[in-house]
Amino acid sequence: EPEVTQTPSHQVTQMGQEVILRCVPISNHLYFYWYRQILGQKVEFLVSFYNNEISEKSEIFDDQFSVERPDGSNFTLKIRSTKLEDSAMYFCASRVRQGQGLVTGANVLTFGAGSRLTVL
Amino acid sequence: AQSVTQPDIHITVSEGASLELRCNYSYGATPYLFWYVQSPGQGLQLLLKYFSGDTLVQGIKGFEAEFKRSQSSFNLRKPSVHWSDAAEYFCAVATGFQKLVFGTGTRLLVSP
Numbered sequence: 001e002p003e004v005t006q007t008p009s010h011q012v013t014q015m016g017q018e019v020i021l022r023c024v025p026i027s028n029h030l031y032f033y034w035y036r037q038i039l040g041q042k043v044e045f046l047v048s049f050y051n052n053e054i055s056e057k058s059e060i061f062d063d064q065f066s067v068e069r070p071d072g073s074n075f076t077l078k079i080r081s082t083k084l085e086d087s088a089m090y091f092c093a094s095r096v097r098q099g100q101g102l103v104t105g106a107n108v109l110t111f112g113a114g115s116r117l118t119v120l
Numbered sequence: 121a122q123s124v125t126q127p128d129i130h131i132t133v134s135e136g137a138s139l140e141l142r143c144n145y146s147y148g149a150t151p152y153l154f155w156y157v158q159s160p161g162q163g164l165q166l167l168l169k170y171f172s173g174d175t176l177v178q179g180i181k182g183f184e185a186e187f188k189r190s191q192s193s194f195n196l197r198k199p200s201v202h203w204s205d206a207a208e209y210f211c212a213v214a215t216g217f218q219k220l221v222f223g224t225g226t227r228l229l230v231s232p
Contacts, residue, residue: 033219035220041224042210042222042223042224042225043164043210043212043220043222043225044222045219045220045221048219056219091163091164108154108166108169109166109220110166111156111163111164111165112163113162113163114163
């Protein structure tokens, strides 16, 4: 079964350092997402990405965050200068383009296993 | 604003007993509703979804959920819980086609 893969599975970094989290979405998917889950809290939407641009972002997604699809397969989340409160599990997700396949399948996000970020 | 409420933070069920996890949503239009499960150290796995039609939907691992518009609920059920069902369960509503809004989750503990 196709899956979304994320690397690294766990990264420990010092406060103020830059971090890049990588995701390989399912190959025929065209919408991409990052979510995060701070320990003990709910999963929160960060950003959605389509056609090489951000389509929606949350208040959490400030200037310290950026996303990129550098080579047509990877989808990355960069945190420029990490803060303690960025410690969380970051989930990548993707879905098919609306209209492809079953309509009922268009809204189904497939999530990766997550990248745990620990900022010290 | 769209929101999802899962009123139970923790639930403990004996193995073999039935399970119901509650979910209430707030959304102005017809909701697209989901249940995801997160096992320890794992990502989010889709259990089932509701878009339209039959309000009782079947999912994987023997789970089902019933959409009740009058109660704004989408409760998850399983007739007989297995120890491997111990995990965190998240209810979510899709807002348009762009994102999911999750509830705070319910941690299921299964006792022998």
